[in-house]
Amino acid sequence: MKKPLSLYIHIPFCVRKCAYCDFLSFPADAREREQYLDALICEIRTFAPSVADRTVVSVFLGGGTPSLLTETQLKRLMDAVYAGFSLQSDAEITIEANPGTLTAHKLFCLAKMGINRLSLGLQSARNEELRLLGRIHTYEEFLDTYRLAGEAGFENINVDLMSALPGQTFAAWQETLERVAALSPAHISAYSLMIEEGTPFFETYHEEDEKRRRGEATALLPDEDTERKMYRWTDQFLREQGYVHYEISNFAKPGMECVHNIGYWIRREYAGFGLGAASLLEECRFTNTTDRNAYRKQGRSAQKVQKLTEEDRMEELMFLGLRMMSGVEKKRFLAKTGVPVHKPYGDVISLLRSQGLLEEDEDYLRLTARGIDLGNYCMAQFLL
């Protein structure tokens, strides 16, 4: 059987920058978008033959806002993917999109191109929160896009949400989640807001965030207790609505878990294309340049390469695997590293178990609910 591979394709363009965003994304004119697409397709064509022995199980067009590309540009891109790689017949093909950037015609074209999963960045169902976040759309525009996507045949739709926003009460978060769950999307990602350096939010809320991390009450950001209460209620409420809580921040209707993201958490090999995109191949991490000009001129040859050590691999298997609610599969750890998980981590496992933060059965190691609350502490124990 051919080895499985995932593809990530980065489209770094956005209408404008959201106030909390530290992703590699920016506004760009039509000329720059077209030049970028040329470089991207060239990168895909040049690289594809080197993984001819792999079967692609998932493709993810992420960003940025990939849905900003025109129908013609998206078609060119997908044609290059189909021509270059051998895709499994039921490969999951996702495009990230912002409400307000999709028309009925574009959605119809996406479906026709074989894109079978749509990930909509909503973040909040309350317009005052969307304004605060600097989002380009309203909740009503999201509802329109969601309806049009259904009409275009999309059954696998993810909705991205964000909790613990400045000034957000527990009741306000409940309102967002209840509204979205009422639509019954196949998948919901619900992350807590992180205040990232270099963003406008950092200037405004950094001190608040520090307080929140120390467990102190804050005036603007929900304090740590409220943030955890939101998280636990999300878990309980979405389970009641028929969702499987399969990763710390991800919920899916049974069988609709995201193949692509699971790949990252179990360390399936992936090839990334585009500005700043990373690949994991043959236990090496390759990272494309984040310099727009260098990428356009040199593509993949302007890459950083890091050979992962045995320790790196073990740490990643634990950090990433423990994000899954099923946990780290012991057999998989052994197969990937050649040693049983208790060899490097026996003491850590005993310590965390004695603290009620980790549980173990015959096949898996997983964080407990309290272990998830103290996730940073738990993960730090697995550093070698």
Ligand code: SF4
């Ligand atoms: S739409 Fe997404 S990638 Fe673009 S600026 Fe906003 S958060 Fe960042």
